[in-house]
Amino acid sequence: MIYKYIYLSIISISLVIGIVNYRILNIGGKILTAYLLSVLTTEILALIVFKTDNLLVYITGCSFQYALVLFYFNESFSNIKKRNLGLITAPLSIFIFFIITHFKGIPTRKIYEYLILMEGFFIISFCLMAYYYLLVKDMSTQILRVFDFWIVSLLFLFWSLSYFYWGFSGIIFHYKYHYVIYYFIWVVNCILYGGIGYILYSYKKGKLGTAE
Amino acid sequence: MGPQNNILPIILLSTSILFLFSTSLVLFFVVQKRKQYKHVIEKERLENAFKNQLLQTELEVQEQAFKYMSEEIHDNILQGMGSIKLQLHSILYDIRDEDLKNKITDSNDLLGKAINNLRNLSHSLNNSYVANVGLIEAIEKEISYINSTKQTKCSLRVKGNDYNLGAEKELLIFRIIQEAISNALKHGKPRSIDIALIYRPEKLNIKIKDDGAGFDTSIRNSDGIGLNNMSVRAKMLNGKLDIQSVKNSGTSIYLEVANDK
Known part of the structure; x- marks a missing residue:
């Protein structure tokens, strides 16, 4: 339980940083603050309100967070915004996903796993598109000082580390030492949300600028 | 398994x-x-x-x-x-x-x-005029020329023991001062212009201050050519040029040139 509280505290701190700096953040930073709020709400609901059967809470929360992440990409990178790829992909993929899973009669646990696999696939794809944009863009600032570079790298590394674990969490659950993997995922999650908080904090301090 | x-x-x-x-x-x-x-x-x-x-x-x-x-x-x-x-x-x-x-x-x-x-x-x-008469005398002549018009009071203050920076450097400094005075007279219509030369062993500090109209330093229009020329000359001197001005509060120009001799 202590791990859960540490995890919630990290998300809360990052969220507070986002809210405090909300006015000065760019649109991407604002969306990420909303993303943190969504993550915290989902976790609290799953922990307190729907303690016994919280898979539906996670499915709803994850879908919403996935949409927010794609919205972040859409608003932060011109190559994605030009065709509104983020805004189109998120609702369309979720819609198609739920239609297919509904008609195939897939159990809830599997829906959650497939949903995460789909999310991971699209988020990694969008990260690559964002990298492409950052790579071809002639910038007069150092890349390590670009806000969006850190966010994309954080999302990219997070998803590449947790993609298969989340996707096969149902199988891993039966494994003898599954808790080792869950601790690992816990650390990766903490790094993601703590990292977002730190990046939002650095943006406020003026250490980071945008890619535009 | x-x-x-x-x-x-x-x-x-x-x-x-x-x-x-x-x-x-x-x-x-x-x-x-x-x-x-x-x-x-x-x-x-x-x-x-x-x-x-x-x-x-x-x-x-x-x-x-x-x-x-x-x-x-x-x-x-x-x-x-x-x-x-x-x-x-x-x-x-x-x-x-x-x-x-x-x-x-x-x-x-x-x-x-x-x-x-x-x-x-x-x-x-x-x-070759500045090289012949020296920087201070050249500035004094310039000042007497402006004062003779009786529209603007121009003065020169020299602090420290003056030294020669070399003909080329002194000519560049003189041109910067001329440009500053010309800009002030043309755009600022000041009542007075004060020039100060502060000779320190390692560097020469020059201050040109007027009580004219001043200008917004963030806006550089076509008249900014004069300011650009000053910046380029300051660069050629390896000097530091700082222009401070507030609308209706005059302009101050600071130039710092190292004494390499």
Whole structure:
């Protein structure tokens, strides 16, 4: 339980940083603050309100967070915004996903796993598109000082580390030492949300600028 | 061994490969962007160097033009005017009409003043003038020329023991001061302009302060050519130039030049 509280505290701190700096953040930073709020709400609901059967809470929360992440990409990178790829992909993929899973009669646990696999696939794809944009863009600032570079790298590394674990969490659950993997995922999650908080904090301090 | 145990090594391997791929990609990306950034900085540096070179050439051409004008004024116009003055003077002895005599005397005086002004102008345009008389005297002459118009009070303060910075540097400093005064008179309409030369063993600090209209330093229009020339000259001096101005509160120009001698 202590791990859960540490995890919630990290998300809360990052969220507070986002809210405090909300006015000065760019649109991407604002969306990420909303993303943190969504993550915290989902976790609290799953922990307190729907303690016994919280898979539906996670499915709803994850879908919403996935949409927010794609919205972040859409608003932060011109190559994605030009065709509104983020805004189109998120609702369309979720819609198609739920239609297919509904008609195939897939159990809830599997829906959650497939949903995460789909999310991971699209988020990694969008990260690559964002990298492409950052790579071809002639910038007069150092890349390590670009806000969006850190966010994309954080999302990219997070998803590449947790993609298969989340996707096969149902199988891993039966494994003898599954808790080792869950601790690992816990650390990766903490790094993601703590990292977002730190990046939002650095943006406020003026250490980071945008890619535009 | 259950099926879940068989899939675990695959998951671990896949994750390791994916993570390795993403880490390599991020690292490759950072290295590429650093290279790109260095290239952009180098390009900017070369562009600036080219611009500076161009401006430097422009200033050199301008200096040549000044020299030519100065020589023309000195050798032709002043000579001619001097001859006219002599002629007028000689005519005076042949004229009996007192009224006409007075008119010629007045004209002769006016001509004398014009000759003096033109001589001053010829001196200040000549690039060897500063080297000949020294920076302080050149500035004093410039000031006396401005004060003679009786519209703006101009003063010079010298602190410390003055030294020679070299003909080239002193000419550049003189041109910056001329530009600053000219800008102030043209745009600021000040009541007074104070110039201070503070000689320190390691550097010379110059302050040019006026109480004119001032301007918004964030807005540089076509009149900013003068300011640009000052910046380029300051760069050529390896000096530091700082222009501070607030609308309706005058302008202060600070120049710092190292004493390399």
